[in-house]
Amino acid sequence: MISQTSEYALRAVVCLAQNPDKPHTTAEIARWTKVPEHYLSKVMLALAKHEVVYSKKGLHGGYVLAHDPESLPLLNVINAVDPIKRIKSCPLKLKTHGANLCPLHKQINDAIGTIEETFRTSTIAMILNEPTQSIPLCESGKI
């Protein structure tokens, strides 16, 4: 439903949002979010390429969020690593259907649209600010 890779990306971004003080290395984030370190490094690359995070090389480098959590929808994170794609034309390539989806594919496409909308309207800030016993990702506190 939502890929492992997207999960990892969301964890990393939430982690950075929780710790906005300074850049954090892939190794730090990986430890914190329990994501395989070398795989996370690819994920971070993608996030940087899509300007969800900003990367700083060299000593004291690492990753920081490129946006305020308030203006960062979950969808942006997901789409950076594993884009949600709507159905644009008949998957069976039926000529008479074309862009005019049949009820089956319209239904599926609408469901995808709903998910997309959900993740578009919910921001990282909303995740951070929701009152809860469970601090996102962590047993307690900060990195």
Add this chain to the structure above:
Amino acid sequence: MISQTSEYALRAVVCLAQNPDKPHTTAEIARWTKVPEHYLSKVMLALAKHEVVYSKKGLHGGYVLAHDPESLPLLNVINAVDPIKRIKSCPLKLKTHGANLCPLHKQINDAIGTIEETFRTSTIAMILNEPTQSIPLCESGKI
């Protein structure tokens, strides 16, 4: 978002619903739905195992729907081949979270729930009966 396999299963079930007169072979369904025949055979097995369809061996055998389209939600088809699974406990296995999901995973889980609900409340009959120019799956008519 929804796997290829689920797509195939839905196509097959819609195809059977459109042609309730007699059993249809995997080969027929595959031709009609443009699903790879040998792969479809596995998909049909799963649908039969979950009693979404009924299988009849031997000459003049094939598959027929096991239920009225009115009482067959898309979710049942999807869950037969590629179950939608909710998040039940913290994917990071944090002891302090456990079944008490943090806001991130609650959000993701809710999104999955929405999809599940969408597919639970929409039936194969609704697909068949929706007024449209595009007959589901086909250029025109029946098998």
Add this chain to the structure above:
DNA sequence: CTATTAAAAGATAAATATATCTGTTTATCG
């Protein structure tokens, strides 16, 4: 300028999902 740190890039491996192929079993018909 050199040593160190950390991202970036590339190559490889393992796991899973998708797809194909071959044979076996079961039912139907003549």
Add this chain to the structure above:
DNA sequence: CGATAAACAGATATATTTATCTTTTAATAG
């Protein structure tokens, strides 16, 4: 009964996703 049709089962192949490992490039501190 024997021939045939078709589901069922198992083995193999291909593609994609997930994961690991190694090398290179860039930035910083001393």
